[in-house]
Amino acid sequence: MKKIAIDQFSELVKVLAERGPLYAPVKGKEGVNFQAIKNPADVTLDFYNTVLSPKSVFFPQSEDMIRYRITHGATEAQPVPQESRPAVILGVRPCDVRSFEIMDRHFLGAGVIDPYWKSKRDNTTVIGFAFDVSAAADPADFYNTFGYGAADPEGSDVFMVRTDKALLLKSMTDRGKKLLDSLGFLQVAGAQDEKVFEETVKKGKAVRTRSAEINPQVIAKKLVSVFDNGEFWQKVTMACIACGACTYGCPTCYCFDISDEMLFKEGSRKRFWDACTFTDFTLEASGHNPRPRIFQRYRQKVCHKYSYHVDKYGCISCVGCGRCTRVCPVNIDIFSIVDEANKL
């Protein structure tokens, strides 16, 4: 295990940012979010969790897939080259770290590999970051439901714990070890530090979020049987205005739109985050829309995460990060809805 004094942290940030892309939490007008770091001083460790999830690092809100130029009759088109230098994402909360594996199952699974997700994911070392285990969890969070603790290092390449004066950095994978070994200026942590690290992980397990007994296989079947209970879905989604904020914030929502943008014969085919709660998500050219009503679309969202994803990939696609509840303008809370459905 390695460590670095808190007042040296910007040194670490500087070196990482020089070597390749570094993504870390930055405080902006909209709150703290992951950004590509240009100025080391921008990075903050004083946040509960980012407003938007870290998925944007592997799956940007808008991403050019193909660039093209149309000249007389012919079209030259090239897939957008992917960053080849190794990248680092630093400061990912334990529940969010788990979202990457869930997204991997989709983007790398079912027989088709998404090259845009894969190249960034393969290229990036994940430095997880324990929540403050002496503080209470945000009331919206419910990651305990999935058995996650506030300081679980699993899934991270390097896991980072903050003490009064230092940041402890423990490698969890070979990739993480390689990274730490390459940072010669880090101090070697002592036995006392190891103890603090272990204690933090343990204390993290005692941090309580909302939690419910939700078995993936059981809830998957349950939701299928609740599907036709229109009364239930209308009641729980009555207030929803289909703004899509919950899906944009979500680390495990992966729906995207593909669209062309062209100006003066040059353009790109891009993908953008989309939201199954949007009115025209399933609107066909014929005018037919299988999910014209909000309750049908929100039901799709819940059933996708807690039923279809389980059938397809064996796990629930939600980590209980609480973002959807925090950002929703009308206080819709997926946890309560699933919990209620589970008890029907």
Add this chain to the structure above:
Amino acid sequence: MENPYIPMPMNVVKITTEVDTNDIKTFRLTFVSKEDEEKFKYLPGQFGELSIYGKGESPIGIASSPTDPGYVEFTVQRTGTLVGGMVTTALHDLEEGAQIGLRGPLGNAWPIDFLAGKNVVVVGGGFAFTTLRSLINYMIHGENRKRFGDITVVYGARTPGLLLYKDEMAAWQKRKDMVMHVTVDRGDASWKGREGFVPTVCKDVAPSSKNAVTVICGPPIMIKFTLPVFFDLGFSRENILTSLEMRMKCGIGKCGRCNVGNKYVCKDGPVFSLAQLEQLPRDY
């Protein structure tokens, strides 16, 4: 790494206007690259994403049959009434000699091995006949014909001018190894064929359900009234097949657009049996 989002370049070698309303055209495409052509192995029922840079992509069923090698055909309706659909309008504006893009083949296919040895009743309405045409051409091609039992086709359109593939239909009608029932909702002065809706014609024709499968594609309203006819004839849910339509983007099960329950129509479909559909939530 293979990039499944990159279309293959295709030459538009032939454009046929199918209907008298001019809004349905068949595009014959050939491969610019020999390598792409060799890789493109498809079966009837699959679809492709037609791509026009600057406009976008549209999922379109493959209307040709792999038994006619060297090209692929797509029959496309120009969508939109006030504002034209982006891609389908751009396709309709093309001239022969143009170059477009194609991704595919995508999705599953009509289950040829399941159909083999059985009597096949093909029921189509309107311009949804495209992948059925592929299937018919596949089944009646040379040696293939022996693999299938009786082939009965019921095909309907609103007016005679809206019937697709007229020359081919005429040739099929002359064949002794298949039975054609072409119908229109409303005939005109020159129409000598059948008049009546597809479900009614199916009832009249009353194909036996013994060792038979029916493959049905058409507008939802046609399907709604045709299904009971086939139930009455004794067709089981497993032996009624159809092709689902959902809005699509990626066509490869990644963009999350086209799911019905735990199935992505673009990847697990578009072909489903009624038995499979009844397992899914009514969300299409």
